[in-house]
Amino acid sequence: MSTVYDPENIFAKILKGDIPSHSVYEDENTYAFMDVMPQAPGHILVIPKTPSRNMLDADPATLATLIPVVQKIARAAKEAFAADGVSIAQFNEAAAGQTVFHLHFHVIPRVEGAGLKP
Ligand code: 5GP
Numbered sequence: 711m712s713t714v715y716d717p718e719n720i721f722a723k724i725l726k727g728d729i730p731s732h733s734v735y736e737d738e739n740t741y742a743f744m745d746v747m748p749q750a751p752g753h754i755l756v757i758p759k760t761p762s763r764n765m766l767d768a769d770p771a772t773l774a775t776l777i778p779v780v781q782k783i784a785r786a787a788k789e790a791f792a793a794d795g796v797s798i799a800q801f802n803e804a805a806a807g808q809t810v811f812h813l814h815f816h817v818i819p820r821v822e823g824a825g826l827k828p
Contacts, residue, residue, distance in 0.1 A: 713763065713766075713767070713803070714763075715761045715762070715763045715767065715811070715812075716811060717761065719810055719811050719812050720810050720812075721755075721757050721810055721812035721814060722761065722812055724741075724743065725741060725757070725759060731743040731744070732744040734754055734783070735756075735779070735782075735783055737779070738759075739758060739759055739760070739772075739775040739776070739779075740756065740757070740758055740759065740775065740776055740779045741756075741757050741759060742754055742755065742756045742757070742779070742783050742817075743755055745816070748818075748827070749816070749818050749826045749827050750818050750819060750820060750821070750824065750826055750827065751791055751819065752787050752790065752791035752793070752818070752819040753816065753817070753818045753819075754783055754787055754816075754817040754818075755814045755815070755816060755817075756776065756779060756780050756783055756814065756815045756817060757812060757813060757814045757815075758772045758775070758776050758813055760772050761812070762812070762813040763811050763812065763813065764800075764801070764802040764803065764808060764811065764813050765800060765802050765813065766802050766803070767813070768813050772813075776813075776815070780798060780815045780817065783817050784796045784798055784817050787817055787819045788819055790819075791819035791821075792821075793819030793820055793821055794820060794821055794822040795819075795820040795822075796817060796818065796819055796820060797816070797817075797818040797820055797826075798815055798816065798817055798818075799815070799816040799818065800813075800814070800815050800816065
């Protein structure tokens, strides 16, 4: 099993503009966009612009700029989607459920009693 960063992964293509995405936030280091198959309304993906495969691969400087943005987006999504809480999820390698091999955080607004889509 390869653990090398593939520059042709889906999120790399989104960053290059080769695949369209619904952008919700962008700065010098970070990009955030709506998940195409949302687990719940307002499901957002937050990714670094640097080519990191996942948390196991990422350098601390990337995480240092990324995590505050995840927090900012979680707060904004909670407000925007009138949620009671927010799930923040992140998977590393296929065995842990990762399907796109560019580091990403799922930010999922959660409404009391609504659950997640299967
Ligand atoms: P993972 O399982 O790797 O943590 O999550 C990958 C996420 O990327 C999934 O929630 C999936 O719906 C989302 N995704 C996969 N392909 C695309 C795409 O082309 N556009 C967008 N916006 N999301 C995608």
